[in-house]
Amino acid sequence: MHHGSPIFCHDKNDLNSYRYILANMFVSRLCSPMELSKALGVSNRNIQRYARTLREKGTDWFFHKQEKGGDAHKLTDALLMEVQHKLDRYARVAWELGGTEGALRYHIRQGNIRKKSRP
Numbered sequence: 001m002h003h004g005s006p007i008f009c010h011d012k013n014d015l016n017s018y019r020y021i022l023a024n025m026f027v028s029r030l031c032s033p034m035e036l037s038k039a040l041g042v043s044n045r046n047i048q049r050y051a052r053t054l055r056e057k058g059t060d061w062f063f064h065k066q067e068k069g070g071d072a073h074k075l076t077d078a079l080l081m082e083v084q085h086k087l088d089r090y091a092r093v094a095w096e097l098g099g100t101e102g103a104l105r106y107h108i109r110q111g112n113i114r115k116k117s118r119p
Contacts, residue, residue, distance in 0.1 A: 016063060020062035022051075023051045035050070072105070075103060082097070083104065083113050
């Protein structure tokens with residue numbers, strides 16, 4: 001707040017704008033990372049990282065970067081079909097495909113692949 005007016009506004013769920021605003025306030029020397037950290041409960045180190053990113057990559061990076069949410073499990077649709085086929089016949093699918101059992105368990109829980117029901 002500056003004289004009772006907000007300096008920046010962003011949507012509650014817009015994390016990239018939030019990070020940009022923190023970086024911009026620090027780079028513009030409106031406040032220190034420690035002041036932002038204490039006021040907002042954000043790690044001092046994160047604020048410094050956002051500022052470094054702003055200086056090195058510029059403003060566009062915050063607003064045009066692709067979100068990576070959901071990319072943690074690397075099984076594509078084609079690979080899921082192959083896993084499903086092998087899972088119906090083989091016990092050591094993860095080992096054969098070079099993946100992890102955890103990734104297979106995740107996709108089984110999500111319903112992307114199913115264990116063949118035993119008669």
